[in-house]
Amino acid sequence: MSTQQALQTIYPGRVWPDNRGQHIQAHGGGIIRLDGAWYWFGEDRSQGNDPAKRYVSCYSSTDLVNWIFRNQVLATSAPEPLGEKWVLERPKVFHNAKTGKFVMYFHLDGEEYPGAPEYSAARIGIAVCDTVDGDYKYVKSFRPFGMESRDIGQFIDDDGTPYLIFESRPTGSFSIATLTDDYMDVAEEICRIEAPLEGGAIVQYEGLYYCIGSHLTGWFPNPNKYATAPSLAGPWSEFKDFAPEQTLTWMSQSSNLIKVVGSEATTVIYVGDRWRPEEHWDGRYLWMPVKIGGGKFELPSPTTWTLDIETGRAKITGPNYY
Ligand code: GAL
Numbered sequence: 001m002s003t004q005q006a007l008q009t010i011y012p013g014r015v016w017p018d019n020r021g022q023h024i025q026a027h028g029g030g031i032i033r034l035d036g037a038w039y040w041f042g043e044d045r046s047q048g049n050d051p052a053k054r055y056v057s058c059y060s061s062t063d064l065v066n067w068i069f070r071n072q073v074l075a076t077s078a079p080e081p082l083g084e085k086w087v088l089e090r091p092k093v094f095h096n097a098k099t100g101k102f103v104m105y106f107h108l109d110g111e112e113y114p115g116a117p118e119y120s121a122a123r124i125g126i127a128v129c130d131t132v133d134g135d136y137k138y139v140k141s142f143r144p145f146g147m148e149s150r151d152i153g154q155f156i157d158d159d160g161t162p163y164l165i166f167e168s169r170p171t172g173s174f175s176i177a178t179l180t181d182d183y184m185d186v187a188e189e190i191c192r193i194e195a196p197l198e199g200g201a202i203v204q205y206e207g208l209y210y211c212i213g214s215h216l217t218g219w220f221p222n223p224n225k226y227a228t229a230p231s232l233a234g235p236w237s238e239f240k241d242f243a244p245e246q247t248l249t250w251m252s253q254s255s256n257l258i259k260v261v262g263s264e265a266t267t268v269i270y271v272g273d274r275w276r277p278e279e280h281w282d283g284r285y286l287w288m289p290v291k292i293g294g295g296k297f298e299l300p301s302p303t304t305w306t307l308d309i310e311t312g313r314a315k316i317t318g319p320n321y322y
Pocket residue numbers: 028089090151198199216217218219253
């Protein structure tokens with residue numbers, strides 16, 4: 001039931017109200033398409049949350065502008081002894097059509113052993129549910145191929161094959177991995193990109209793969225980069241800026257790329273976070289259609305815009321909206 005008037009416009013960086021009129025809590029999120037609807041999962045950092053727990057929320061939409069709050073799909077105390085400052089970040093949900101399960105991957109971190117530094121556990125956590133927006137149950141954590149893994153990303157190719165992207169600091173790289181048949185583990189590291197980048201996201205556009213990522217500067221933004229490759233296994237081109245360097249990716253950090261294939265056009269949307277570490281609940285989202293094609297990828301200056309989900313056409317409507 002909607003209590004809000006339907007929204008027409010996307011305002012990058014502004015408070016984004018859900019159907020209840022509350023700012024969407026889906027930071028570091030992942031967006032998947034299922035049965036004609038879109039589902040947005042992300043870190044729920046609502047002010048009223050129990051500080052000992054970590055939360056993931058799920059929203060659904062049919063137009064990518066109006067989002068219905070579905071459920072706080074994960075609300076968990078530390079599933080393992082990781083210290084008080086443990087984290088559960090960047091959740092991504094994969095739907096396994098064979099098993100019918102929804103498998104949530106996330107960055108699980110904290111003290112590797114009591115007294116060790118924060119973010120030293122560097123693991124992937126998995127939670128599972130039978131429905132897209134039900135209560136997910138924690139299953140396990142692991143290091144993919146035995147490697148440290150912090151930020152994770154998700155890519156589902158046009159043929160439905162799911163891939164996990166993960167960043168590994170000791171190797172100064174980020175990897176693209178396939179999943180096992182049941183999606184409960186990584187299967188094969190199909191590419192190790194020798195670039196110390198996180199917040200990884202990939203889109204396939206007109207037969208070319210575009211990969212984006214952020215430098216390792218914590219909550220503070222930096223000039224994110226992109227590269228292209230004819231196949232996920234590479235070879236990847238050198239990494240270049242996709243927004244004017246001094247804007248620090250228009251003050252955002254990459255988390256996703258959404259491809260909208262309409263009857264007339266295909267639009268690729270950059271999904272970035274504007275973190276507010278002192279007021280995490282007020283972290284904002286920067287969504288903008290990118291200029292993409294022929295090996296070029298550019299995130300234009302943020303403006304208001306609209307999306308026609310049927311035709312796939314995005315229209316810039318507003319003034320610059322930095
Ligand atoms: C960022 C990362 C976030 C979070 C943060 C903590 O680089 O992308 O997901 O882990 O660091 O400082």
